[in-house]
Amino acid sequence: MTLTNDIKEFALDLGYTKVGITTAESFSDYIHELKSRGSKYDFYVQDPRQPLQGAEPQKLMPSAKSVICFAWDYAQKSFPESLIGKIGRIYQARCYNAPSHRINGARYQLMKDFLVKNGCQIGQGIFIPERWAAARAGITTFGKNNFAYAEGVGSFVVLSSIVVDVELEYDEPTLEIKCPEGCTACIKACPTQAIYEPNKLNPRRCIAFNAWFTQDGKPAGLTSHIPPEIREKMGTRVHGCDICQEVCPRNQAKLKSKLPDDEFLIKVAQDFSLSKMLNMTDEFYSTRIQPLMYNYIKDRKYFQRNAAIALGNLGEPSAIPDLEIALDDPEELVRSYAAWALGKIGGSTAKQILEKNHQKQTSEAVQKEIDAALEKIMVW
Ligand code: SF4
Ligand code: SF4
Incomplete structure (x- = not known):
């Protein structure tokens, strides 16, 4: 077994839905895209986490070689009807940047611990463009609604990544929009016309x-x-807001599937x-x-x-x-x-x-x- 295989197997054992690896090279297309959006994204460019710097991992961590990317399917349990349309599914699933003392944060911490135990140095405070990294690591494609889609799962996935100083085996990028031809359901369904072009969002309207x-x-x-x-x-x-994901044909299999109850959410909904x-x-x-x-x-x-x-x-x-x-x-x-x-x-x-x-x-x-x-x- 190579370290790449060990890492992937450990990630899957932890419950991650997909794991892929890309290089730590700059995300130049992302940088270009972000800069081209001008004032629509000025709040983001000025964010204290410094996304433009995070898109060039080797500038922040000269020894960086690889970015290990994870997708976790957060719609494994059902969401109470009374909370849908009030709280987005990703928040109901308690998984977005979860702290390490909660289960979804603990998974990420265990992954980091595993990498350190296996001799990797981990990048700290590097704000990776997760959707671009996941697509470059071959685990997701884009939707015209700007969400990342994992094959066989849909867009109800939360992405995370870890930068390491070890060269690993890299996956084939899937940096593409993989929507059915002619589909514009998300663009039409958005109540505020925030998606002004395929794969382009005006956040201030979202x-x-x-x-x-x-x-x-x-x-x-x-x-x-x-x-x-x-x-x-x-x-x-x-x-x-989940509207542009709810109308998406790429999510219908998940939305129609009968999922087990989430007992915690049932209590919250009560x-x-x-x-x-x-x-x-x-x-x-x-x-x-x-x-x-x-x-x-x-x-x-x-x-x-x-x-x-x-x-x-x-x-x-x-x-x-x-x-x-x-x-x-x-x-x-x-x-x-x-x-x-x-x-x-x-x-x-x-x-x-x-x-x-x-x-x-x-x-x-x-x-x-x-x-x-x-x-x-x-x-x-
Ligand atoms: S307002 Fe809702 S439907 Fe429109 S882009 Fe934002 S999340 Fe999607
Ligand atoms: S609704 Fe259609 S266009 Fe929008 S992301 Fe889904 S498949 Fe793509």
Whole structure:
């Protein structure tokens, strides 16, 4: 057995769905592509993890020789119906950059331990372009929706990689879009037209991006503001969006297959609600938000904002009392979006609450949202 074979077998034994290996050479096409997207990706280029540098692993680690790439199928168990359309499957599966004390992070840690035990030096803090690396390592192809597809699995895979200083046997690249001819289902289904060309995304229009990246203090002038036009298209999605993967013919086999229950998710679904998320307690945050959505959003006010948007879009008057409570939230952001949601739901009760609060609220931002809500509100 060669080290390459040992590595691959160990990875498969750990449960990885696919494993492939590519060189640690620069991802020059990715760099070119990223630079060509201009202001659409300026927030990303300026990210503290420095993606442009990560795309040239040997500059950060001169001894780097290989990138070992892994894909893990995160749709091995079923997702509760009531969480679909609210929380993206990848977050429900608790696998995206999972910390090493949780099962999906422990798998990655075990893999690293194995490599070190076998004499490899591992690159630290190199932000590899995972989709490009996985395709160059022959384990995925691209979809026009920008997701990576693993043969026989689909796009519900989470990718990771490890850079090592050892030369290994390299796999044939599969850097290609492998969609059925003429298919544009994902482009047509995207509610915000975020996919403006095959394999080209404007993240600022993407629901997933708006749900988690719009936070104050982010690079390139990003703030917590979500344009009203996008809010309306978010539906009930509070974290992530799977629409362009759900409509994809390459995912239908997986979506139609009968998967075993995930008992943990069943428990979460039993007491998950948008109203609880809006006015969340510490317990709800630690048991229902953090285990699933621990990654992109650290501050609970953004979850509350997203819950307010979702309740507004749901349009059920039964949410009005919870939104009225949210108008007393200490966070200006939460009060602002609660006002927006009340305007969206409409009706005389919502209107009265907004009018009453116009006098009461001292924040200019909240008052502005109330004004905008009162201007558009439908009353019956
Ligand atoms: S994740 Fe949603 S909003 Fe983003 S591109 Fe796909 S369908 Fe559009
Ligand atoms: S929906 Fe069609 S075009 Fe889009 S990724 Fe899937 S197969 Fe490709």
